[in-house]
Amino acid sequence: MFLDLNIPWPEVTPLQAYAHLTPILKLCATLGYDVVALNATVTTTKGAKDFLQRFMTIDIFEKLVLENPKLKILKRVTLALSDASPHQNIAQLVEDGWQIIAVCPRTEKQLQSCASALDVDIICIDTTQRLPYVLRHKPVCSAVARGVRFEITYSSAVTGNAKQCIANASMLFRASRNRGIIVSSGVRSCQGLRAPMDIANLVSLWGLKTSAAVNSISSIPEEAATQGILRAKSAKQTIIPMVTLDKSSELKLPPSKKLKKQ
Amino acid sequence: MVRLKARYLLFEILYPNRAELLGNADGKLFIKTLRQNIETYFGEYGMGQCQSMLVMKFFNPDTGLGIIRVGRGQEKIVQAAMTLMTHMNTDPVIIRIRRVSGTVKKSQEHALAISKQELFAI
Numbered sequence: 331m332f333l334d335l336n337i338p339w340p341e342v343t344p345l346q347a348y349a350h351l352t353p354i355l356k357l358c359a360t361l362g363y364d365v366v367a368l369n370a371t372v373t374t375t376k377g378a379k380d381f382l383q384r385f386m387t388i389d390i391f392e393k394l395v396l397e398n399p400k401l402k403i404l405k406r407v408t409l410a411l412s413d414a415s416p417h418q419n420i421a422q423l424v425e426d427g428w429q430i431i432a433v434c435p436r437t438e439k440q441l442q443s444c445a446s447a448l449d450v451d452i453i454c455i456d457t458t459q460r461l462p463y464v465l466r467h468k469p470v471c472s473a474v475a476r477g478v479r480f481e482i483t484y485s486s487a488v489t490g491n492a493k494q495c496i497a498n499a500s501m502l503f504r505a506s507r508n509r510g511i512i513v514s515s516g517v518r519s520c521q522g523l524r525a526p527m528d529i530a531n532l533v534s535l536w537g538l539k540t541s542a543a544v545n546s547i548s549s550i551p552e553e554a555a556t557q558g559i560l561r562a563k564s565a566k567q568t569i570i571p572m573v574t575l576d577k578s579s580e581l582k583l584p585p586s587k588k589l590k591k592q
Numbered sequence: 593m594v595r596l597k598a599r600y601l602l603f604e605i606l607y608p609n610r611a612e613l614l615g616n617a618d619g620k621l622f623i624k625t626l627r628q629n630i631e632t633y634f635g636e637y638g639m640g641q642c643q644s645m646l647v648m649k650f651f652n653p654d655t656g657l658g659i660i661r662v663g664r665g666q667e668k669i670v671q672a673a674m675t676l677m678t679h680m681n682t683d684p685v686i687i688r689i690r691r692v693s694g695t696v697k698k699s700q701e702h703a704l705a706i707s708k709q710e711l712f713a714i
Contacts, residue, residue: 353608357686361686488676520608521686535672
């Protein structure tokens with residue numbers, strides 16, 4: 331199973347967004363992806379709620395799901411943290427119906443607090459610009475041990491600044507020692523999208539171990555997505571059955587490892 | 593004497609802006625662009641490693657499927673150069689590698705299987 335957990339939801343009117351996303355999702359299905367997540371980038375939890383309301387009221391999301399029977403489409407929110415942002419209410423986001431929750435820290439301090447305490451699924455590392463800090467082994471690996479994954483996007487390498495993307499990616503590979511890495515697209519048009527195994531080859535060339543490169547597009551994002559969905563549909567290790575990413579099987583409980591709450 | 597070993601990459605050219613190919617997929621332009629791309633991303637060193645073995649073995653302009661021969665050990669470089677390809681002349685393209693194989697025969701069989709599968713899907 332191949333997953334792409336970052337297809338940005340454009341900040342335009344719902345109908346324009348629909349027209350923008352339709353060809354991208356179609357191409358995802360052609361290239362062999364099974365699960366994609368539409369990603370809304372917001373700065374506050376309140377912004378996320380407005381975002382969701384805007385798109386749910388005229389059923390753009392439902393329409394996209396119906397039109398792509400082969401794909402499982404998830405809703406993901408990314409909190410782009412800024413310097414002055416107050417403590418974010420993650421539980422509120424889960425209540426609002428987001429399935430995967432990610433954060434994008436801007437400073438080393440934020441990264442540390444996200445890595446040590448925040449209950450999120452994914453921490454994004456921006457690949458389009460130079461990181462203002464050096465990724466260190468300790469915070470990164472303690473986050474990975476806690477069950478948080480790190481994500482890089484590859485589309486900037488394909489369509490734009492490959493140098494910066496490779497620099498940030500290899501820094502992350504070194505800091506995390508090849509553990510808990512997700513590679514996703516982050517495409518703004520069909521142009522930047524590539525087939526999953528090609529991406530595995532590309533990142534292995536950038537310095538990720540081959541096995542970790544294959545996992546970074548399959549099993550690790552799958553774990554992140556399952557964890558995100560379970561957060562809303564479970565309490566104290568009791569889950570609502572039929573929570574599965576696989577469309578074909580009706581009841582497939584995830585392995586017990588994934589059930590553990592941090 | 594050990595024989596010269598190679599890898600055969602079965603690739604597919606996708607044109608996101610075109611509805612149908614109708615024999616218009618351009619194999620010659622593809623290999624030209626690929627050489628340029630290897631040089632851009634891997635420099636003269638990378639190109640020097642690849643170029644003696646880089647040969648297009650087969651190309652079908654109707655399906656956009658083709659087989660390219662690469663020296664063993666350089667297939668990752670060539671595959672990455674294909675992945676990073678965005679345009680052929682001004683046409684936007686997406687290259688997808690369908691199989692990496694050690695013999696032409698197996699990649700041909702795989703190409704046939706893909707074409708059949710796509711035919712039955714219609």
